[in-house]
Amino acid sequence: MSRHRCIERGDIMSMADYSLVRKERRSALIPAKKLRRVEVGPFATFYFENYETMWLQVHEMLFIEKGGDAQIDDELSVYNPLIPQGRELIATMMLEIDDPARRDKVLKRLGGIEKHVFFEIQGPGESWRIQGEPTDDTERTTPEGKTSSVHFFHFRFSDNDVAAFSDARRTVILGVDHPNYGHMAVVSPGSKAALAQDFG
Numbered sequence: 001m002s003r004h005r006c007i008e009r010g011d012i013m014s015m016a017d018y019s020l021v022r023k024e025r026r027s028a029l030i031p032a033k034k035l036r037r038v039e040v041g042p043f044a045t046f047y048f049e050n051y052e053t054m055w056l057q058v059h060e061m062l063f064i065e066k067g068g069d070a071q072i073d074d075e076l077s078v079y080n081p082l083i084p085q086g087r088e089l090i091a092t093m094m095l096e097i098d099d100p101a102r103r104d105k106v107l108k109r110l111g112g113i114e115k116h117v118f119f120e121i122q123g124p125g126e127s128w129r130i131q132g133e134p135t136d137d138t139e140r141t142t143p144e145g146k147t148s149s150v151h152f153f154h155f156r157f158s159d160n161d162v163a164a165f166s167d168a169r170r171t172v173i174l175g176v177d178h179p180n181y182g183h184m185a186v187v188s189p190g191s192k193a194a195l196a197q198d199f200g
Contacts, residue, residue: 006080007055012072018059029056035194038174041183043106046091046153046174049082050198081135082152084198087162090135093117093151103149109180111145116178119155121164122171130155157199166196 013021029052036048047053058075065071084090095110097103117132132153134140140148157165164170172192175184187195 005051005085006083007051007058007076009072009076011055012062013059015063015066018063022059022063025056025059029053032194035188035191038185038187038191040174040176040185041181043096044176044181044183045094045096047094048089048091048195048198049084051083054079054083084200086200087157087159089119089155089157089195089198091132091153091155093153095147095149095151097149104146107149108144108146110147110178111141113147113176113178113181114140114151114153116176116181117151117153118175118177119165120173120175120184121161122173124169130157130161162196162199165192166199 018025033047033053036050036053038046038048040046058072058079061075062071067074082090082092095103095107095113097106114132114134119130119132120127121130132155135152135154140151165172168189172187173184174187176182
């Protein structure tokens with residue numbers, strides 16, 4: 001379990017050193033990233049971020065874009081806010097539609113979807129929701145009602161929520177209840193256990 005809450009400059013490898021371990025570091029994270037990925041409906045996929053996924057993302061951006069030292073602070077300012085800070089989960093939601101024409105049509109029907117994302121914790125004998133909150137102030141639905149294909153969410157948990165989420169007797173559901181996209185998915189026991197580590 002990582003206790004890191006932010007990536008600092010001292011955590012950044014030189015690109016020469018990173019190039020030597022890049023393949024190994026990327027491969028090592030694949031099983032963890034698989035557990036942190038939850039598909040909801042036909043084309044909404046949630047990727048739950050943490051220190052390890054963001055550390056790799058920062059290094060990938062630096063490696064690919066080759067911006068050198070001047071690029072580091074920009075990448076940290078983008079990706080550090082996506083690292084959970086305790087009683088929260090943070091996710092990137094991707095609306096993944098390959099065909100451009102269909103993607104455009106669907107996104108025009110999903111304006112305001114960022115207000116319709118939730119976790120639901122169920123049983124025994126009760127259930128309640130934890131609403132997703134957009135992580136930034138950027139408006140992701142245009143005035144014409146077209147939404148972005150990428151959204152970022154905070155899910156803020158109370159101590160009781162954390163205990164319930166981690167309880168094997170309870171079912172945790174990730175859902176979207178937009179009028180034009182109503183889908184839910186049960187979070188697997190393996191994914192529940194992986195995400196529960198983010199609470200620290």
